Amino acid sequence: MKPHILIIDDEVKLSTLLGRILSLEGYEVSLAATCKEGWAQLAKKDTDVVLCDVKLPDGTGVELAEQIKARYPVTEIILLTAYGNIPDGVQAIKNGAFDYITKGDDNNRIIPLVYKAAEKAQLNKRVASWEKQSGNKNSLDKISGKSIAILNAVNLAGKVAATDSTVLLTGETGTGKEVFAQAIHQAGKRAAKSFVAINCSAFSKDLLEGELFGHKAGAFTGATKDQKGLLEEANNGTLFLDEIGEMPVELQAKILRVLENGEFIKIGETKPSRTNVRIISATNRDLKKEVEEGNFREDLYFRLSVFQIALPALRERKEDIPGITEMFIQQFAHKINKQNIGISAPAQQALNNYQWPGNIRELKNVIERAVILCEGQIQLSDLPVEIQSSNLTGKTLSAFSIASVEKSHIQKVLSHTKGNKAEAARLLEIGIATLYRKIEEYGIG
Ligand SMILES: Nc1ncnc2c1ncn2[C@@H]1O[C@H](COP(=O)(O)OP(=O)(O)OP(=O)(O)O)[C@@H](O)[C@H]1O
Structure with missing residues (x-):
């Protein structure tokens, strides 16, 4: 069965165009212009992914993301934010959204992201039915x-x-x-x-x-x-x-x-x-x-x-974080048939440093998402931004040497350029070869 995508956006021209593109990619697409219409579509049909605008005539996409996740935990939500409005996107992810894209700016990301979100929704369905069959037993x-x-x-x-x-x-x-x-x-x-x-x-x-x-x-x-x-x-x-x-x-x-x-x-x-x-x-x-x-x-x-x-709380038993991380990696890798998934040292370090206000539930969600996004090994960039920066905070706080400050700074700049090394070297005012050498020297993943 074709995955079902629901677009909730009151800019009809844009959503019709996006709907056409997604139909050509093999998805079944429905459109809604308000939260109310969105809820009606969700009730009518099993939905894999909701693409949702932030500003809607009768509410906000950020709140809607949380409400949809509570009612339809299997469905994944991608928020369409206005240019430069990252806080809305970050809040939506905190509310349970899969990711966010900047309208007009991230056109190349839409199709791969929808594909990944639909894959995650399929996985959610399998996990839910597996949990039902096994009676959700825990001992x-x-x-x-x-x-x-x-x-x-x-x-x-x-x-x-x-x-x-x-x-x-x-x-x-x-x-x-x-x-x-x-x-x-x-x-x-x-x-x-x-x-x-x-x-x-x-x-x-x-x-x-x-x-x-x-x-x-x-x-x-x-x-x-x-x-x-x-x-x-x-x-x-x-x-x-x-x-x-x-x-x-x-x-x-x-x-x-x-x-x-x-x-x-x-x-x-x-x-x-x-x-x-x-x-x-x-x-x-x-x-x-x-x-x-x-x-x-x-x-x-x-x-x-x-x-x-x-x-x-998880932050009171930090020594358990690597073991629990490994358990969730195995669990989710097995479910989506990905083999030999590992985690890089900086990514594990970031997980260890983070405060985990949502405890094991939050760690479980973070790993589930990272296992889907990663290619072979989970990298720092496969983790949500607030966790990525906890790696840097941990480092600067724990080590005051020039080298560690330099390492942190390079990581920060690379994260800012989304891994683009040429751009990072330009901002750092060093040659690209020097940047590669430092990346290797500091083991930046
Ligand atoms: N020890 C554990 N091993 C594996 N998964 C766990 C463990 N503890 C919690 N989880 C997972 O973390 C998530 C949250 O767990 P649970 O619902 O039991 O927390 P809670 O304290 O009841 O949360 P809330 O107060 O929000 O209801 C669930 O998905 C659960 O499967």
Whole structure:
């Protein structure tokens, strides 16, 4: 089947022309002129790549990129920015876009970039179906890392898995709280039963209540039949309440009741129902502080935090970064049939120096993208710009010798010229042969 590309741009002439070019390249193309039309097209048809203008009549492409990624994680987005507006592009990549191109300036890049983004979307589909088939199973021994911080967490998880105790996982976004929750479920005696997860921040109060507790037919307009809630779906298994700190106070009381005696009341019912679930919850907020500020019930906090496991941020276990990087390289190289993929020393150094606000999730995304972009070995230039510059920061901070400053400066200039050595030599005011010699001498990748 032809990959499907959706162009969202209100400059109709330009998008029609681009659409024609992409059709000639063998893609199926749809056009939309507003965010609203874009959403309608996305709902109609599986879309591999969205090419999206920044300024749209009813919104911005930067925000749209984030919203599309949340609703359609398989789809890849390329932002079309105005000339010289790099910050929009960088923000879009942070929001989950595959890349950005400057309108009119980057015409030669469009076709190869769309090809790569479509390839990534196909890979996303394969990974999603593979994860579905394998039941998305994770076990504690698959959690990678040799640092004391992660080994402590795995050890605690192993101990609590065998019990029926409630567990509270804390840690920044992307540290692997859901991975741990699944691993605890898999390693426990409920492993053969369901593991049901819900993100409490993704729903309004009423929707969350309906999802968790279910409803009786006739409970509200449109409730034509009885609907099971997740507490019932997870009976004899585990219910994972992600972002529990976001749960509205009214629902906190209802969850407390489940924890105390296994009882809950469906919407529209008067009699209580019973369930037998193990509750694992997670938060990236300071729940104690939320209790002090009156946003979270203290009695529920005590119940949920019987056994707490704090997951370390990736920057607190930097020694694990090379191993996890290698694991993801193997994983993604295998999925797209690329062989002998390695990583250059400067690229690995940049990964080690970077602060990873998005933790393992961010590292996973960065490696996935780099494996697609690289030719044989992952180079510094295959990494997002903010990570490339963390290599330079690390170097200048760690070494003050003239040589290291010179090396950093050359790297900076090369990155500025996008690897164009003749242009770099001109800016550095040195001969091209000298530049080649220095590149070799300093091992600049
Ligand atoms: N130890 C690990 N090994 C391999 N992949 C991991 C590991 N930990 C996390 N990941 C991957 O990182 C991503 C984020 O993990 P997860 O969803 O568990 O994080 P989280 O802490 O629950 O994030 P959030 O707070 O945003 O919900 C997932 O794609 C997951 O597969």
